[in-house]
Amino acid sequence: MASLRIKEHPILTVDQHVPEIQFEFNGKIYTAREGDTIASALLLNGIRTLRVHEETASPRGIYCNIGHCFECRVTVNETAEKRACLTPLEDGMVIHSGQRLPTPFKKGEE
Amino acid sequence: MNEKDIIICRCEEVSYEDIVHLTELYQCSSREIKLRTRAAMGYCGGRTCRNLVDQIVSEIKNEPPADNIPLTYRPPVRPIPFRLFGGE
Amino acid sequence: MNQLVIVGAGPAGLSAAIAAAKNGVNVTVIDEFMKPGGRLLGQLHEESNGIWWNGVDEATNLFNEAIEFHIQFQFETSVHHVKKHSNHWDIQTDKGMFKSQALLVATGAAEHSIPLPGWTLPGVMSIGAAQVMANVHHVKPGHHGIIIGINVLSIAIARELKLAGVQLESIVLPSCNLLNKEASQPGVVFQKLAKLAHLAPSPLFKMGGFLTNKLSFLEKLVVRSFPKNGLKAWGIPIQIRRAVIEILGEEKVEGVKVADITPSGVIMKGTEKIIDVDFVCIAGGLYPLTELIGVTACPFKFIPSLGGHVPVHNEQMQTPVEKLYVAGNITGIESAKVAKAQGKVAGLSVAHDLHYLQDHNAIDDAVQHVKKMRDHALIQFHPDINKGRNELNGASITN
Ligand SMILES: Cc1cc2nc3c(=O)[nH]c(=O)nc-3n(C[C@H](O)[C@H](O)[C@H](O)COP(=O)(O)OP(=O)(O)OC[C@H]3O[C@@H](n4cnc5c(N)ncnc54)[C@H](O)[C@@H]3O)c2cc1C
Numbered sequence: 259m260a261s262l263r264i265k266e267h268p269i270l271t272v273d274q275h276v277p278e279i280q281f282e283f284n285g286k287i288y289t290a291r292e293g294d295t296i297a298s299a300l301l302l303n304g305i306r307t308l309r310v311h312e313e314t315a316s317p318r319g320i321y322c323n324i325g326h327c328f329e330c331r332v333t334v335n336e337t338a339e340k341r342a343c344l345t346p347l348e349d350g351m352v353i354h355s356g357q358r359l360p361t362p363f364k365k366g367e368e
Numbered sequence: 369m370n371e372k373d374i375i376i377c378r379c380e381e382v383s384y385e386d387i388v389h390l391t392e393l394y395q396c397s398s399r400e401i402k403l404r405t406r407a408a409m410g411y412c413g414g415r416t417c418r419n420l421v422d423q424i425v426s427e428i429k430n431e432p433p434a435d436n437i438p439l440t441y442r443p444p445v446r447p448i449p450f451r452l453f454g455g456e
Numbered sequence: 457m458n459q460l461v462i463v464g465a466g467p468a469g470l471s472a473a474i475a476a477a478k479n480g481v482n483v484t485v486i487d488e489f490m491k492p493g494g495r496l497l498g499q500l501h502e503e504s505n506g507i508w509w510n511g512v513d514e515a516t517n518l519f520n521e522a523i524e525f526h527i528q529f530q531f532e533t534s535v536h537h538v539k540k541h542s543n544h545w546d547i548q549t550d551k552g553m554f555k556s557q558a559l560l561v562a563t564g565a566a567e568h569s570i571p572l573p574g575w576t577l578p579g580v581m582s583i584g585a586a587q588v589m590a591n592v593h594h595v596k597p598g599h600h601g602i603i604i605g606i607n608v609l610s611i612a613i614a615r616e617l618k619l620a621g622v623q624l625e626s627i628v629l630p631s632c633n634l635l636n637k638e639a640s641q642p643g644v645v646f647q648k649l650a651k652l653a654h655l656a657p658s659p660l661f662k663m664g665g666f667l668t669n670k671l672s673f674l675e676k677l678v679v680r681s682f683p684k685n686g687l688k689a690w691g692i693p694i695q696i697r698r699a700v701i702e703i704l705g706e707e708k709v710e711g712v713k714v715a716d717i718t719p720s721g722v723i724m725k726g727t728e729k730i731i732d733v734d735f736v737c738i739a740g741g742l743y744p745l746t747e748l749i750g751v752t753a754c755p756f757k758f759i760p761s762l763g764g765h766v767p768v769h770n771e772q773m774q775t776p777v778e779k780l781y782v783a784g785n786i787t788g789i790e791s792a793k794v795a796k797a798q799g800k801v802a803g804l805s806v807a808h809d810l811h812y813l814q815d816h817n818a819i820d821d822a823v824q825h826v827k828k829m830r831d832h833a834l835i836q837f838h839p840d841i842n843k844g845r846n847e848l849n850g851a852s853i854t855n
Binding site for chain 3: 259260262263264266267268269270272293294295297298301302306307308311316317318319320321322323324325326327343344345346
Binding site: 339 | 378379381411412415447
């Protein structure tokens, strides 16, 4: 399927010569480019699920894209709970998606 | 449409049905609904659903919104990384 | 210690920083985004003279001017608490503490959501998310999508997505529940758009404007006989008589279930059908992001035409709390040009209160400029904005 990268635009200036960079997500290597956020880089690579809900494991992805909803939080180079939409991608970054927590963490009456 | 399937609070997965049901049952404030269900009290700090909970409660109880905010904001308004608690 | 810390590097925060720094105040601006501009980034509007108003360029110009005046910037820094002491503020962030004599909170707006079955699926995003993805990061939100929620912002952003080469099925309404009583009724939605008619250059708006000026029963007729396939704005169908009932998909969005609705929003049985899409945008409108004001002693006022709860403040952008100022969308939902004009007022007020301001007419002139920008705004989010502003000014006097 065609790339989601916008290559030309009637009004905005779209720079064609941005250096590419590589990063790792859940153990696989992907390519994006400088200036991408983790969120835009993953979307570009067809990855929509950034984490699963800690209790129910329902898949979650980008929702607000400006740091308000915290749905896109991922672990970046060992630092947990980084918002993918607010974190600029860097060459060699190692990113993991959030996982379902073991059941003892589960709150509630059960 | 199955209203049970509508999630209002994404962080705590609280449903539309839960909020409507508890509001009708207890005829309580939206503050109390939030404390009972944890809706709007999860990771995002209620930015996505706080207004929704207030709105459902005010519709059911037929009370217009007041000037003061139903469940006051408490710091931190963004989750703090654990390392900051350690004192640097 | 800083003399002024500003939270938010949007048009309000940037222009406030410039106005204050020009008068000799030393300023630090904190923002959690990685670049300056706030929600200005991503905005793209065609002015009535056919010239494009490009938010990215506007942001760059403001930032360059700010740098000239030696304003300090802290990006990728989230403010999580502010605390008033007898003669300074503590501003707590994830990168440590800042201290300042004066504090300006210019945190802008956030989006309302429209909960529907399936809306937590990856691929469902707010309309603003799609705007930022396309116009700031130059990545399309998906290949083929649908927008839920018909309002000024969703129509404007739909056009931006089209310009970016994104395929849009249509803009439709959400199905009705307690949360979207108004936003799910074709009649009410149509009336709202019609009131804002003279402000927008779309065919739909023009037609709406014509009708409201005449007879309101004609309007009902229009909604009743509204073509099922919608009227097009810039080639995008706006389907005021169709609602999304459910968003479908296993691991991510695969489609939506839609149905035709009556003029009051009731689903017409037997009209349900499934449309394949790989992304869904939810456009629930904007509200002022006031959480940092909420942890101070500043009172609020609930004013629907301004977008909900707003901090009490006067025309000089001072709040009742000493050395606490507000500007931009935190004071009410308006266009970026109004936010920028308000920022200038706030910056001058701080300069005045810290005894730096020489030109004492400057504040009055800047206040007049805000009103002018308001009257000439390209995008109005609510027809009763002036009424809301007056109500707030009244509150600031009695408080
Ligand atoms: C998603 C979205 C899309 C919009 N699209 C349009 C449009 O197309 N046309 C239009 O006219 N108006 C639009 N608006 C309205 C917009 O709010 C105004 O046009 C204008 O940008 C408001 O300026 P501001 O300076 O008040 O706030 P903003 O431009 O929103 O800037 C606020 C800044 O504060 C920062 N911030 C917030 N909280 C914190 C914190 N705790 N710590 C650190 N930083 C923080 C944010 O990162 C942001 O950069 C949109 C608003 C949103 C939310």
